[in-house]
Amino acid sequence: MxxxxxxxxxxxxxxxxxxxxxxxxxxxxxxxxxxxxxxxxxxxxxxxxxxNVIARSLRTNSLKIIGILVPDITNPFYAAIVKSCESYFFKNGYLTIVCNTERSFENEQRYVNALSNHIAAGLIIISNQRKLEPTNYNLTIPIIYIDRSPAPLQNTLMILSDNYGGALAATNYLINCKADPYFITTPTTEASSTKERIRGFKDVLKKQHIHGERIITLNNTSDELVNSPQNINNTQLINILKNNKNKIGFFTVNDNVAFAVVKLAIYMGVKIPDQLCIIGFDDSPLASLSVPQITTIRQNIPRISSLASENLLNSIKKRTISQSPVIIPVSLVKRDTT
Incomplete structure (x- = not known):
C-alpha cells in the first residue's frame, strides 16, 4: 500500500x-x-x-489552466510580466503554462491552436504577429494581448503601454539636453510597439524641423545584443559615434539595445553623457545595473499584468470584456546616461 x-x-x-x-x-x-x-x-x-487537474477540467468543462505566450522568456520585461500574471492566477486557483515562441509566427500559431483545443481556459499573448486574421487561429477562448496590438478579433483585448507618448518624452528630453537625436531599433520593426515609438520620434523631429536619416536599424535582435554587445557592427552607428562633432542623442527601442550601445560607446572612448546621451525603453533591471545607469522610459509592469490577468479572468467567468485597447501611461526615469 x-x-x-x-x-x-x-x-x-x-x-x-x-x-x-x-x-x-x-x-x-x-x-x-x-x-x-x-x-x-x-x-x-x-x-x-x-x-488530476486536466482530467477534472475536461469532465467539468471548467478549465483551470492559463497559457502565457512570450517571444523570449529571457527578456526581463517579458519575464516580469509572466511572474506577475502567474502569481495572480495561482492565487485565484489557476495554473499557468508558459510558452516561449522564440519570436516565431509559426511557433506562436501552433501554441495557440494547441492550447485553445480543450487545454487552456484563456491566453495572455505577447504576439509576434503583424496582423491577425480570423483564419490564423482556432479561437474558442478569450485572449488578452500585451504590448503588441495585432488587428483585434472577437473576444480579445489589447493592453498596451503608451509607446507613442514615451517616444515623445524621450525625444524631447534628448533635444532639451542639446543632443542631436537618432532612433536605434532592431530588425523587428513591424511590432506595433516599435512602430509607435518610431512614430513618436518622427513627430517630434518634424515639429522641431530636424531633417535627415535618423533611424538606425541594427542587424541583431535586442536579446542577442544584451548577451554579446560587441556584436554591434553597424557602419552608420559607428560613423556617427566617430565623426559627429555635436553631442549625440540615441533613443533606443529598448534597454537591451541601450546597454549594448553604452558598451560600444565606452569601447570607442565616447564620453557619456558629455558627448553622447542615451535613453532606453522598459526600465528593465539592466537599466539600473548598467554602469553608467541608463535613462529610460518606464513601463508600468504591475499595472499591465494586473489588468491583463483581471480582464482575462472576468472574461473566462462570462463577464463582459472591453473590445477597446487599454493604454497604460509611461514615465521618464532620468539617470546617468543623460
Missing part, C-alpha cells in the same frame, strides 16, 4: 461512499454532510491523493 498511487475510486472505497460523493467534496459543490467531508479529506491527506 505504501507505494500505491491512489485513485478517486480507492478513496471512495476506503470511505464507503460513491465516487461522485468524493468528487462533490473535492470540488466543493453539491450536497454532502460535514462528517462525510471530514472523512474524505482525512483519507485524501492520509493516502496523499491528488486530483
Amino acid at each position: 505504501k507505494n500505491k498511487q491512489f485513485l478517486i475510486k480507492d478513496i471512495a472505497e476506503i470511505c464507503g461512499v460513491s465516487i461522485s460523493t468524493v468528487s462533490r467534496v473535492l470540488n466543493k459543490n453539491g450536497r454532502y454532510s460535514q462528517a462525510t467531508e471530514k472523512k474524505i479529506l482525512a483519507a485524501c491527506k492520509k493516502y496523499n491523493y491528488q486530483q
Whole structure:
C-alpha cells in the first residue's frame, strides 16, 4: 500500500461512499454532510491523493489552466510580466503554462491552436504577429494581448503601454539636453510597439524641423545584443559615434539595445553623457545595473499584468470584456546616461 498511487475510486472505497460523493467534496459543490467531508479529506491527506487537474477540467468543462505566450522568456520585461500574471492566477486557483515562441509566427500559431483545443481556459499573448486574421487561429477562448496590438478579433483585448507618448518624452528630453537625436531599433520593426515609438520620434523631429536619416536599424535582435554587445557592427552607428562633432542623442527601442550601445560607446572612448546621451525603453533591471545607469522610459509592469490577468479572468467567468485597447501611461526615469 505504501507505494500505491491512489485513485478517486480507492478513496471512495476506503470511505464507503460513491465516487461522485468524493468528487462533490473535492470540488466543493453539491450536497454532502460535514462528517462525510471530514472523512474524505482525512483519507485524501492520509493516502496523499491528488486530483488530476486536466482530467477534472475536461469532465467539468471548467478549465483551470492559463497559457502565457512570450517571444523570449529571457527578456526581463517579458519575464516580469509572466511572474506577475502567474502569481495572480495561482492565487485565484489557476495554473499557468508558459510558452516561449522564440519570436516565431509559426511557433506562436501552433501554441495557440494547441492550447485553445480543450487545454487552456484563456491566453495572455505577447504576439509576434503583424496582423491577425480570423483564419490564423482556432479561437474558442478569450485572449488578452500585451504590448503588441495585432488587428483585434472577437473576444480579445489589447493592453498596451503608451509607446507613442514615451517616444515623445524621450525625444524631447534628448533635444532639451542639446543632443542631436537618432532612433536605434532592431530588425523587428513591424511590432506595433516599435512602430509607435518610431512614430513618436518622427513627430517630434518634424515639429522641431530636424531633417535627415535618423533611424538606425541594427542587424541583431535586442536579446542577442544584451548577451554579446560587441556584436554591434553597424557602419552608420559607428560613423556617427566617430565623426559627429555635436553631442549625440540615441533613443533606443529598448534597454537591451541601450546597454549594448553604452558598451560600444565606452569601447570607442565616447564620453557619456558629455558627448553622447542615451535613453532606453522598459526600465528593465539592466537599466539600473548598467554602469553608467541608463535613462529610460518606464513601463508600468504591475499595472499591465494586473489588468491583463483581471480582464482575462472576468472574461473566462462570462463577464463582459472591453473590445477597446487599454493604454497604460509611461514615465521618464532620468539617470546617468543623460
